[in-house]
Amino acid sequence: MSFLTNLFGSSEEDKVSKVGWRILADLGQLNEIIELSHQKPVLIFKHSTRCSISRFALKNFENEYDFKAEELQPYFLDLLEYRAISNEITNRFDVMHQSPQILLIKEGKCVYDDSHDGIEINKLKKFIV
Secondary structure (H helix, E strand, C coil): CCHHHHHHCCCHHHCCCCCCCEECCCCCHHHHHHHHCCCCCEEEEEECCCCHHHHHHHHHHHHHCCCCCCCCEEEEEECCCCHHHHHHHHHHHCCCCCCCEEEEEECCEEEEEEEHHHCCHHHHHCCCC
């Protein structure tokens, strides 16, 4: 371990998330998400890896996350790497693009979306019934 790691702790990249993200990296996965959303709610977290606000929102979201695997399936989208997928999400689910942004998909439709400091677990819980 380096001196700085010992002094300040490990970096965000070294920490394992308790969320259980599935990486959204292929347009075809949007069809899978729609199908899965008929069985249980699906969350999409759109994240900009170059944005400190997005990084802060992601960290807070992950720290507060307490859903069980059978309650919610989370997907993670690096929107800089996969901009075409982000654009298709905007079209398919009829939501305005924002970053960071969460979308909750149920029965094939986006039933909730929020961004920036509006990304809160307690708000999301109201839509997962």
